[in-house]
Amino acid sequence: MALLIEWKSGGNRFMERCNGALEAEILACVEGIALALHWTMLPFEVETDWLTLTQMLQSREKDLSASAHLVREIRRLIDGDREISARKIHHAQNQYY
Incomplete structure (x- = not known):
């Protein structure tokens, strides 16, 4: 069970x-x-309205894109014991207050 923290x-x-x-x-x-x-030490979810980025984060294949070094940095950050997932959201959900 994961706690949702909106940032x-x-x-x-x-x-x-x-x-x-x-x-x-x-x-x-x-x-x-x-x-x-x-x-926080709690599990969390990364939300993005970019399907390409979601696929890059979920893929376990070697990334050969121009942004591969940044995707590796994200993977380095999220590797560990904590449950961290990524999902694509619709652009309309991407609102700032």
């Missing part, structure tokens, strides 16, 4: 270099996962 932040941060929207979403996931790992 929604309408923040912004300057990125030195970004190859596109998918990479920006992956970088946001890296930062969000790192924060969740820091602030």
